[in-house]
Amino acid sequence: MTYLKQGMLAAAMMLTAMMMSPHRAHAGQCERETFEDAAYVVCTLDLEKADLRLFWKGADGAPYRTFSSLAEAVHAAGKTLVLAVNAGMYRADFSPMGLYVENSRELRPANAAKAESSAGQVPNFYKKPNGVFFLSETGAGILPTDEFLKLAPKVRFATQSGPMLVIANTLNPIFIPGSTDRTRRSGVGVCAAGTVRLAISEDGVNFDDFARLFRDNLKCPDALFLDGGNGVGLYHPAMGRNDRSWHGGYGPILGLVE
16 A cells, blocks of 8 residues: 555544544543653553554554554454554564564564663663563553563563563662653553553653653553654544654554554
């Protein structure tokens, strides 16, 4: 499908979404928020009213890469993609960097490798501890990777990313308050009463800033970094958002389906 056709589809779906009932809009409600002078989009998911899934490849075996391609596939199956974000870091071929479980099937194993630092920098995925965001029969959860592997819970989906932002209501101790490493960032938190919240910074923030957004503002005792810089993206037609990745596309994608 050409980018023109994808763009036309996305525009049509955005128009449809703007006309959705309040019931539909509430399932993936996104709002603009400001925390400590930085702008964010925060989405609160109602998993009782919609189906949260992981997506990577289409029926042709190729990665979806764009939110528009995924929206088209979901629409062809008689459903609506109401919200989507990048679900974690990925390789040049758009495959997940670490553990990836979709529809209860493990398609990629957990990545426990230790990366060598480049010019004194450790890639974000390998900053410790990294973690796993998952959905099981009892609800959503986030655990450090080592703990997840020890418990080996039965899950509907799981995606590994890193670093952990908040662990049992404590900020990851590797973060440096006031760090000049500032960029746009995306993450997921499991918050009070098991509510799932996604957050995307519209301004450049450091890891400490971003982690405190989840713990102190969104009240999430556990939160996981998904990606930063050009890998940050949001699909939410009701807000007019259909972001593109400047890496040539996305790898795994978290999508809320109705």
